[in-house]
Amino acid sequence: MTVRLAGDKSYPAKVIGRDPDTDLAVIKIEPPATGLTVIQLGDSDKLVVGQKVLAIGNPFGLDKTLTTGIISGLQRPIRARNNRPIDAAIQTDASINSGNSGGPLLDKFGKMIGINSQILSPSGGSVGVGFAVPVNTAKRVVPQLIQFGEVKRPRIGANLLSVEQLVEQGVKLPVEEDFSSAMSKPAAQRKKPDCADFLKIATEK
Incomplete structure (x- = not known):
């Protein structure tokens, strides 16, 4: 990669980091150019x-x-x-x-x-x-x-399932409109929900 600056001066450069999620990247000029206005x-x-x-x-x-x-x-x-x-x-x-x-x-x-x-x-x-x-x-x-060299974004490692999917898997839930899972283990370590992990939450009409 070559970077051409004002005055037609060219410098070799390399990509030191990129983030496709924001369409941004950082390149580094080597050797560092001098006299540049930031x-x-x-x-x-x-x-x-x-x-x-x-x-x-x-x-x-x-x-x-x-x-x-x-x-x-x-x-x-x-x-x-x-x-x-x-x-x-x-x-x-x-x-x-x-x-x-x-x-x-x-x-x-x-x-x-x-x-x-x-x-x-x-x-x-x-x-x-x-x-x-x-x-x-x-x-x-x-x-x-x-x-x-990248953006470190947090991940919770949770697998989201609809109530219908949970019922299909045999999880028996109280008849309510909404449910929230309270996991006893980190989400990334849990593969399948357990009936004891579910708590009923209030809903607004």
Whole structure:
């Protein structure tokens, strides 16, 4: 992998971490480049619909392309390439095309508020519906990518079954609308529910 910076300087680089669930990755330049200006990070939790934004990218090989627009929506649910949901994406009408993915979405002060990710388009070209991963998501993800090479997410190891499935397995339950299992062992160690593990819970009509 080669990274080309402003001034057409090129450096070898490698991927040190990636997170398909958020469509983010971290690359490392080797040897480290000097004299670089680090982009300032904004706060994507403070964005409002209608504020002006700028997108920088390399659409169709056109280097350092800048487009402008506004924030069209917030908290948009989109899906990563692995079909995992990305919550709270930023929607913008700034022109985003193939080659913009991974580029910064900036506010009017030049602070990065998102990372351009994808577009919604029947033709494959920009129709004014683009999405960016919020920079606050990157703030949580990137440190783990640098340290571990991946994002360590908690897993409870539980197998979920419907009441109908439990009845089919011969588990006798009181006739109520909802049930909650109280496992006496860690969920990952339990393979099949036991009748004694179920507690009746109150329901709201």
